[in-house]
Amino acid sequence: MSEITEQVGQLIREARKAKGMTQQEMADKLGISKSAYSRYESGSQNITIVTLQKIGEVLGLGLIVRYQ
Numbered sequence: 142m143s144e145i146t147e148q149v150g151q152l153i154r155e156a157r158k159a160k161g162m163t164q165q166e167m168a169d170k171l172g173i174s175k176s177a178y179s180r181y182e183s184g185s186q187n188i189t190i191v192t193l194q195k196i197g198e199v200l201g202l203g204l205i206v207r208y209q
Contacts, residue, residue, distance in 0.1 A: 147184030149193070154182045156200050170199045 158165055168178040171192070181185030190206070197204045
């Protein structure tokens with residue numbers, strides 16, 4: 142995938158680990174399979190803004206979108 146999907150995946154992974162959650166716990170809270178969630182973190186699956194917002198809600202984080 143692209144560099145941006147890998148960067149987003151890395152940020153999601155770091156935030157999840159900081160909250161002490163497993164990939165399975167995240168997947169359960171999002172209503173998706175663990176393998177689908179794992180693909181988000183690895184950057185091998187494109188992620189929608191809506192899904193990114195849901196991940197932020199589960200982790201207690203806000204989503205800020207900015208263009209540089």
